[in-house]
Amino acid sequence: MEKLPxxxxxxxxxxxxxxxxxxxxxVTNREGLITSxxxxxxxxYNGVIDKAAHSFSGRxxxxxxxxxxxxxVAYVFLCYGIHYLFNVVTNSKDTPHAILVRAAEPVKxxxxxxxxxGKEKLDNTLTRGPGNLSKALGINTAHNGYSLRGKEIFIADxxxxxxxxxxxxxxxxxxxxxxxxxLLPYRFYVKGNPFVSGKPK
DNA sequence: GAGTAGATCCTCT
DNA sequence: GAGGATCTACTCA
Numbered sequence: 001m002e003k004l005p006x007x008x009x010x011x012x013x014x015x016x017x018x019x020x021x022x023x024x025x026x027v028t029n030r031e032g033l034i035t036s037x038x039x040x041x042x043x044x045y046n047g048v049i050d051k052a053a054h055s056f057s058g059r060x061x062x063x064x065x066x067x068x069x070x071x072x073v074a075y076v077f078l079c080y081g082i083h084y085l086f087n088v089v090t091n092s093k094d095t096p097h098a099i100l101v102r103a104a105e106p107v108k109x110x111x112x113x114x115x116x117x118g119k120e121k122l123d124n125t126l127t128r129g130p131g132n133l134s135k136a137l138g139i140n141t142a143h144n145g146y147s148l149r150g151k152e153i154f155i156a157d158x159x160x161x162x163x164x165x166x167x168x169x170x171x172x173x174x175x176x177x178x179x180x181x182x183l184l185p186y187r188f189y190v191k192g193n194p195f196v197s198g199k200p201k
Numbered sequence: 202g203a204g205t206a207g208a209t210c211c212t213c214t
Numbered sequence: 215g216a217g218g219a220t221c222t223a224c225t226c227a
Binding site: 043045052078080082102174175 | 217218219220221222
């Protein structure tokens with residue numbers, strides 16, 4: 001199992017990187033507790049020209065500052081006061097591309113994830129949707145800016161990949177405020193996977 | 202099964 | 215002071 005190299009994240013085509021994240025393993029290691037999931041749903045946020053992105057038109061604030069960093073770090077923010085959303089920053093410095101990881105299939109540490117989410121047994125709600133995923137993996141704003149090749153949180157390739165026929169694209173979820181950019185097919189997911197969230201329009 | 206309200210808090214205007 | 219890259223539970227049918 002290999003951690004993805006920085007060159008994977010620092011390419012300039014965020015859509016390509018987004019597609020290639022499907023099937024990779026997202027791993028967290030909190031105080032020795034290792035949990036991981038296979039990524040089955042992601043969304044691309046295309047820098048300054050994407051109205052749905054926090055970085056639209058070059059907006060740069062304390063919150064989204066990390067989007068302007070070199071690719072290969074985590075961007076975590078709190079949404080609706082309740083949910084932490086985990087993003088992968090891509091491309092190079094000053095180009096604020098990011099990928100929202102929306103869902104993963106539990107692989108390791110399922111009992112730990114159940115404990116964190118207060119669930120009794122594994123079902124498809126454990127890591128379905130960005131809020132649940134972060135909760136199960138123990139991700140919060142403390143991880144903002146962390147390297148994705150670090151000890152506590154990283155993304156790895158274990159040689160597995162989904163068949164192209166199993167993947168599909170659709171508009172993104174929950175970004176209706178973005179006008180016509182809300183219609184862009186920037187969401188990629190694995191067809192028929194029970195952990196994939198949302199209802200594409 | 203579909204539709205809606207409520208939770209809850211940080212960030213930006 | 216408003217609202218958000220969400221989720222769940224509850225209503226009504």
